[in-house]
Amino acid sequence: MPASFDHKFGTACLPAPPPVQKALPPPWPSSLTGTGRRGNLAAMSAQPVHDFDPDDPVEILRVLPERLHGQFRAEYETAAEAARQPEGYHALHELLRLWRLTAAAYTAPGFERRFASVREAVRTGSLEGAVPIEQAVPDWPYGRR
Numbered sequence: 566m567p568a569s570f571d572h573k574f575g576t577a578c579l580p581a582p583p584p585v586q587k588a589l590p591p592p593w594p595s596s597l598t599g600t601g602r603r604g605n606l607a608a609m610s611a612q613p614v615h616d617f618d619p620d621d622p623v624e625i626l627r628v629l630p631e632r633l634h635g636q637f638r639a640e641y642e643t644a645a646e647a648a649r650q651p652e653g654y655h656a657l658h659e660l661l662r663l664w665r666l667t668a669a670a671y672t673a674p675g676f677e678r679r680f681a682s683v684r685e686a687v688r689t690g691s692l693e694g695a696v697p698i699e700q701a702v703p704d705w706p707y708g709r710r
Contacts, residue, residue: 620661628668637664 618624622641629637644660647653670676686693699705 620658620665622661625661625664625668628672629664630668630671633667633671640664 622637625637626634640660641664644653644657648657682694685691686695
């Protein structure tokens with residue numbers, strides 16, 4: 566915009582500058598910056614964003630033996646697809662809990678040996694060394710009838 570001449574004072578008048586627009590806040594939560602709404606990312610904490618979740622599929626895969634990854638992924642994909650409907654939500658959580666327990670069992674020292682002896686006992690019908698589930702698993706919910 567061209568300048569105008571103020572005849573009363575004999576000076577040139579420049580147009581007013583456009584109003585200064587306030588800066589928008591960053592698109593991330595202020596809790597990530599550690600300095601409030603106008604903080605910068607340089608002040609970001611090195612702490613993890615999410616709490617540890619043992620039922621996290623990534624954590625399960627980290628602990629689970631490699632040979633079981635394919636089976637886990639196939640079952641997880643099916644359950645995750647079913648969980649898109651409200652009726653399938655709890656089944657996904659149950660699947661993740663069972664796989665977490667499976668992963669924990671496979672990483673326990675001596676598990677493979679104990680598992681092989683159980684398979685052999687089932688194959689032969691032997692009850693040698695067997696104990697009632699109520700004794701093996703404290704507070705077993707199905708033992709109180």
